[in-house]
Every structure is written in structure tokens, then in C-alpha cells.
Amino acid sequence: MERGKLYGVGVGPGDPELVTKKAERVLREADIVAVPDKGAGEKTALNIVRDIVAGKELLYCPTPMVRDRAVLDGCYEQIANDICVLLDEGKNVAFITLGDPTVYSTYIYVHKKVLSRGYEAELIPGVPSFCAVAARLNTSLCEGAERLLIVPASHDAADCLDIRANKVFMKAGKAIGELQTQLAERGMLEHASLVANCGMEGELVCPHFADMSDGTGYFSIVLVKE
Structure with a gap:
């Protein structure tokens, strides 16, 4: 057979x-x-x-x-x-x-x-979540000579924050609070946006990550523009 x-x-x-x-x-x-x-x-x-x-x-x-x-x-x-x-x-x-x-x-x-x-x-292949998130935010992931860095936020991501690139933090979930703090310390929070449950029930779109205070769950992606 x-x-x-x-x-x-x-x-x-x-x-x-x-x-x-x-x-x-x-x-x-x-x-x-x-x-x-x-x-x-x-x-x-x-x-x-x-x-x-x-x-x-x-x-x-x-x-x-x-x-x-x-x-x-x-x-x-x-x-x-x-x-x-x-x-x-x-x-x-x-x-x-x-x-x-x-x-x-x-x-x-x-x-x-x-x-x-x-x-x-x-x-x-399928549509990656971070592409859908950028579209939902009505923005690009990278333009011209900009670089894009994709990071699993649920693991220690601190060493990636100082790399010069637009950044996607995937599966942020429980790391949301820590990520907010780390971005704020580097003056990067104002350039960050978040979408949780993109395209699903309970979708949350937060163009200004600094304004987000509540938990968002596992399917959360943070986009940080350089």
C-alpha cells in the first residue's frame, strides 16, 4: 500500500x-x-x-x-x-x-x-499573526532599509531591546507588564502598539501600548517601531 x-x-x-x-x-x-x-x-x-x-x-x-x-x-x-x-x-x-x-x-x-x-x-504556509496585526493597526512592519526583529516575548527578551530594528514581540501574554517597563526605561513605549486575539472573538486593538493596563492573554503581539 x-x-x-x-x-x-x-x-x-x-x-x-x-x-x-x-x-x-x-x-x-x-x-x-x-x-x-x-x-x-x-x-x-x-x-x-x-x-x-x-x-x-x-x-x-x-x-x-x-x-x-x-x-x-x-x-x-x-x-x-x-x-x-x-x-x-x-x-x-x-x-x-x-x-x-x-x-x-x-x-x-x-x-x-x-x-x-x-x-x-x-x-x-499561512498568514503570520504579526502581518495580520500590522494590517489591523493600519501600518507597515518595515519600510525601505528598516530591519525587522521577531522575538518570543514569553522568554527573556531584554537583550533584543537595544538592537536597532522594528520589533515584533509574539505571545507576550504574561510578559506584558515586564515588557512595558523595559520599553519605558528605554524611551520606546510611545512607539509601541498592541493587538490581542487578532481576528478572533475578544480582539483588543491598542495603538498606544502605554495606555494598556489590563491583562491581554496569550495571543498578544506588541509592535515597536524604531
Whole structure:
């Protein structure tokens, strides 16, 4: 029997209208749709494409929100095992992931493991969240000779603040307060904007990050212009 193929499908930042035509086609043609499952809350990526994958067989893939690399690697290994069983049965599997699968994506670890076992896997790009955020703010990410630096804000980002570039701080969440303070200390706060839950229910657009005081949740992006 011919093996199936794995697709890592970026479904965009939240607005279902930003799902690409190619992503929609791959999802409709797939035999099984793999869904990241953090164990609590809504399945955000699934909600974006729920109408597209209605009636499809779903494979829920546990991806806990922890930083223990050994625990995470064990989860990715098990997900790869489950997917490879399906591929051996000749089924095509589409693994959905928020934004683009090449930008801080949980999926990419599974992708590498499946490829290393000799299976065929393909990445389907999606609209990155920071592009949607810039559009929502009605501004550019970078112009002319400006550089763009993309930073995971949930990790220590202080060493990036002094680099001369426009900056995108992704997944700011719990780091919002600390990031505000660090930007204020460098006189950069007035050039910062925030969008949380871009394109989703509960979207928050804050053109002036200095005015934001409440919590914003995990899906928060801060854009700082040089």
C-alpha cells in the first residue's frame, strides 16, 4: 500500500477569511485532520477551520503548555507515532497550526520527526499573526532599509531591546507588564502598539501600548517601531 502524506497547514491568525485557498484545498482533501490539544480551553486552530473540516475524522494531539523539553519531546514523539500509523495505512493527514507553520510553531517538531523516519511531509504556509496585526493597526512592519526583529516575548527578551530594528514581540501574554517597563526605561513605549486575539472573538486593538493596563492573554503581539 502506498504511504500517505503529512501536511503542516498554517490556518492564519484567527480570521477564517485569512485561510489560504491552498490550505482549504489540502484540508478538504485530507483523510484525517490532526488538531493540537493543549488540554484546556478552546481549540483555536480548529475553530478557525471548523466549517472546512466538518465531518472529517479528527486526531487530537496533546501539546501541553510546559517548558520541560523532555516532556514536550515525548509528546511530539507520540504524536509522530500516531501520525505514522495513519500514513502507513495510506491516509493523508493535515495537521493544523495557527499562523504559519514555520514561525514558532509546535507542529514543526512533529514535522521533523516524521521526515526523519522517511515519510513525506509538506509545509503549507499561512498568514503570520504579526502581518495580520500590522494590517489591523493600519501600518507597515518595515519600510525601505528598516530591519525587522521577531522575538518570543514569553522568554527573556531584554537583550533584543537595544538592537536597532522594528520589533515584533509574539505571545507576550504574561510578559506584558515586564515588557512595558523595559520599553519605558528605554524611551520606546510611545512607539509601541498592541493587538490581542487578532481576528478572533475578544480582539483588543491598542495603538498606544502605554495606555494598556489590563491583562491581554496569550495571543498578544506588541509592535515597536524604531
